Amino acid sequence: MANDRRETFLAEAARMYDEIMLWNEEHAEGSLEELESFLREKRLALMSHLLTNVLELRAEKLAEEPHPSPSCGVLMASEALRARYAQTLEGEARFQRAYYSCRTCSEWISPLDRHLGLDRSAWSRSIQEGITALRISLPVRRAANIFQDLTGIWISPSTVYRLNHKKKTSLPLKQIKQAEEIW
Numbered sequence: 001m002a003n004d005r006r007e008t009f010l011a012e013a014a015r016m017y018d019e020i021m022l023w024n025e026e027h028a029e030g031s032l033e034e035l036e037s038f039l040r041e042k043r044l045a046l047m048s049h050l051l052t053n054v055l056e057l058r059a060e061k062l063a064e065e066p067h068p069s070p071s072c073g074v075l076m077a078s079e080a081l082r083a084r085y086a087q088t089l090e091g092e093a094r095f096q097r098a099y100y101s102c103r104t105c106s107e108w109i110s111p112l113d114r115h116l117g118l119d120r121s122a123w124s125r126s127i128q129e130g131i132t133a134l135r136i137s138l139p140v141r142r143a144a145n146i147f148q149d150l151t152g153i154w155i156s157p158s159t160v161y162r163l164n165h166k167k168k169t170s171l172p173l174k175q176i177k178q179a180e181e182i183w
């Protein structure tokens with residue numbers, strides 16, 4: 001299984017290399033900005049592939065291990081595979097991971113989510129912090145656009161708004177309020 005993943009990834013990387021070289025022939029006089037934008041899109045696609053592989057491997061490895069309940073220590077039973085989506089600065093992943101439950105204390109967890117530090121949000125901590133930092137001095141739509149310019153990742157203005165209204169930042173509340181009043 002791990003070898004299949006490796007072969008698929010390497011085939012994808014080789015295909016992408018050819019695609020980039022072909023693009024370069026067709027855009028021989030293109031600007032550095034065009035090249036940057038094209039390569040970033042490719043990088044995110046390739047890293048998304050890798051991220052998905054890594055998370056699938058972790059989920060498989062965890063499925064082979066016993067999982068004591070964090071609350072009471074009793075071994076939990078594997079309940080169900082659930083789909084999950086995660087977006088990071090290095091790409092996105094859709095993967096399946098197991099949920100476990102404890103018959104004694106009713107604990108219900110996904111060990112992989114716990115290891116990864118994934119809460120209910122699909123966005124990695126770096127993305128959330130980046131968006132929060134931009135949002136302090138910019139209106140929602142502008143923050144979304146600049147974040148996309150910098151990272152190649154589109155986060156809708158409504159999500160930008162939501163991220164900032166559930167997440168506490170390290171700035172004092174008064175300072176955030178003052179910054180927001182400007183807009």
Ligand SMILES: [Zn+2]
Binds near residue numbers: 070071072073074103
């Ligand atoms: Zn328990």
